[in-house]
Amino acid sequence: MEKFTTLTAVAAPFPRKNVDTDTIIRIERCTGTPKEELGQYAFEMARKDPDFVLDQPRYRDAAILVCGEFFGTGSSREMAVWALAGIGIRCLIAPSFGQIFLANCFQNGLLPIVLPAAEVDALMRQAEDGRPFEIDLQRQTVNGTLGFEIGARRKRMLLEGLDEVGLTLALEPRIAAFQAADRERRPWVYAGVSNAHRRAE
Amino acid sequence: MGGRTLFDKVWDAHVVEDLGDGEQLLHVDRHLLHELSGHRGQLEIARRGLKMRNPELALGTLDHVVSTAPGRRGAPFAERIVATFRAESAKAGLRVHDFGDDGQGIVHVVGPELGFTLPGVLLVCGDSHTCTHGALGALAWGIGTSELVHVLATQAIVQAKPRTMRVRFDGLPARGVGAKDMILALIGRLGTAGGVGYAVEYAGEAIRALAIEGRMTVCNLSIELGAKIGMVAPDRKTFDYVHGRTYAPAGALWDQALAHWRSLPSDADARFDAEHALDCSTLAPQVTWGTSPEDVIGVDGVVPDAKPEALEYMGLAKGRAIAGTKVDRVFIGSCTNARLPDLREAAGVARGRRVAPHVKAWVVPGSQRVKREAEAEGLDEVFRAAGFEWREPGCSMCVGANGELVEPKARCVSTSNRNFVGRQGPQARTHLASPATAAASAIAGEIADARRL
Structure with missing residues (x-):
């Protein structure tokens, strides 16, 4: 994952509220378009408006998006984050974010910053x-x-560009130990599926 | 220490490791996969040289891109995705419920129906409406592709613990008002960001009175309230629902599971970070007028003077009654409202009536099993006789991933979950409503109150 340390870049104002991930990337672009090619389809429908903020000359190189409340609501499609990354966005600032979108940002080295509405307005x-x-x-x-809050672990992962799968794989003995103990506590969680699984084969 | 909530109990039972800074590594008991997000995750773990850790704790089905037309001829891109999903699943030893199988259908219909979803399990799926499974007392939420890869490889997920909210639905709704109306009204009240950062527990008399399928409708729209997680405490109805299903525990394991599940409901002295209450006894059937699920009014209401951009998109004038607005399409389906009771509710309205000549109306059952059971009751005949199209199971026109779309500027009353700009197709105008309201609107040819038909 690309590291995020400091960023000096143009910020584009995008005050619309409740921008959903369908708006960021249409579903047709999520059914086969390679990750690296998604950028050209970011905000596809909104961009039909010639005044769309990211098409204005002074915002063409924007890497920061200052957003209205609840940016990234809706569908879990990670292609929304990939599309934003594809047009060079590295940081988003909003009063609140869609929660799955937020998780997807962290997985891709994008920094989502949550600030009070008045500060976002400023x-x-x-x-x-x-x-x-x-x-x-x-x-x-x-x-x-202007200070912002971020969990210390998320911060470190962004700063160092750490991959979560790699970190968790290093905890494999803990996962195995959990399952072994949990099999005793809640055997139906494991046996139920396995048995039916075998029955169904 | 004070009492614990349902959410706390289920969460705590899944902590593998405390990672510090409020984040924990949690065990995933159940992973549901569909072909669209599933195949992408499968290709990614293959690319990284990783293996699916616990295929026996996962289940696959086909829903997002598959055609729901009789005969199922899908677009080439859809065929490719399905073929990849089948091949990668076979390699990994992941069981997939394919066409012709009872378990083929919308993941959030199929999971509970097969007894794959159980009270107290932690379940994830690469789809935002995974919150649906909370209706059985599962801790369930939607994940993106990267998290999906993480779950495939590790059978665990990293998560910061959300705050807790309880919503009490007091009183009982009047006849003709149901689960969809209750949750839409709540979203209208709290706003679509009202639940951000919370795991929501739905409680109260009206929730207890709902069938499990109705509770699924309520939990399904948690994400439209801004919450990734929505739950209902398991009770007798839940246990009766789960008992005997394909993947549900049986025999001694059932007794052991039941004892555990009975301990899950929130303690009487449990504290929530936020509490809300909504009186259901005065609710009217709800219908959305704008481009967010929070833009909702009673079907007997008038279009408000708000959000001019949304009104322009929707082609509506402020101050006009919403009932009587001419519609072009009606869609009865989706993970919100495509279960047997939903189809019964719609068929009850459609029986002996005719869809207005200018309306194209579809019924898309949530799963092969729902379809089979509906046909056994003759619901398909009721719909066909009324002029509805009776289709094959899938997500269909809720998300349009398979190309089944509403035409530009056409107006659709839909039992689905999102009325976003362009959600059902470029320039499509979506009104979210219950199955009864959708069926009544198909018959009337305009947005209609099923109670007055």
Whole structure:
């Protein structure tokens, strides 16, 4: 996973509320388009509007999106995050995010920053003039002074570009021990499926 | 220490390792896979040289991209995805319920129906409506592709513990008002972000009175409330529902499981981080007017003066009664409302009536088993005689992944879960409603109150 340490980049204001992942990437693009090619379809329908924010010259290189409340609601499709990454977005700032979308961001090295609505509004206004924002994950700041919260473990994973599957595979003995003990506690969880599985074969 | 919630009890039983900073590694008891997100995860673990750790704790079915037309001829892309899913599943030893099998259908219909979903299990699936399974007292939520790969490889998932919310549905809804109306009304009240960061437990008289299928409808829309997780405490109805199903425990294991499940409901002195209550006794059937599930009113209400962009997209005028709005399509189906009681509810309205000539109306059963049971009751004949199309099981027009779409600017009353811009097709206008409201609207040719038909 790509590391996220600091980012100095143009931030595009996108104040619309409840932007769903269907809007970020249409379902037709989730049924066969390679991950690396999804960027061209990001916000496909919204981009039919010639004034769409990311098509305005000053936001063309934006790597930060300042979003309205509850960005990324809806479908679990990770293609929404891949599409955003495909157009160079590395950081999203919003008062709240869709919870599965949020998890998907962390899995792909995108930094989702949650801030109170008033602070997001202020950043939205600052983004209007097209001057770059500075994000510092280590110090947990936006533009030097504005602090944000992030879980220490998520932070470390982003900073070091760690892969969660690799980390968990290292805990395999713990998983095996859990299952062994759990088989005693809740045998039906294991035997039920296995038996029926065998019966069905 | 105070009492514990249902959610706490199930969560705590699955902690493999505390990773610190509020995150825990949790054991996944049940992994449901469908061809669309499933095949992508399978290809990814193959690419990384990893193996599926516990295929015996997983189950696959076909729903998202498959055609629901009689004969099932799908688009080439769909055929490719299904072929990949079958091949990778065979390699991994993952059982897939394929066409012609009772267990083929929408993952969230099939899981409970087969007894794969059980009270107290931790279940995940690469689909946001996995919260549905909470209706049986399971801890269940939807995951993305990367997390799916993680589950395939490790049978575990990393998660930060959410806060808890309890919603009490007090009183009993009037005749003609049901589970879909209850949960839509709640989303209207709290907003689509009202549940962000919470695991929600639904409680109260109206929830206890619901059949398990109705509870699934309620839990299904948790994600539309912003919550990944929605649960209902298991009770006698739950146990009766699960007993005897294909993958459910039997014999001595059943007795042991039952004793455990009986300990799961929230303790009387359990504390929740947030509490809400909604009076069901005065609810009208609900219908959405905008492009978010929170944009909802009673079917006897008027279009509000709000969200002008949404009204323009929907082609609606503020201040006008929503009933009487002409519709072009009706879709009865999806993981929200495609179970046998849903089809009975719709058929009850359709019986002896005719779909308006300008309306194209579909019924898409949630699974092969639902279809078979509905046919045994003659529901297919009721629908066909009324002019509905009776189709094969799948997600169909809820998400349109298989190309089954609502035409641009066409208006559809749908029993599904999302009325987002373009969800059912570019420029499609979706009104979410119950099976009864959808059937009544098909007959009337306009948004209609089933109670007045």
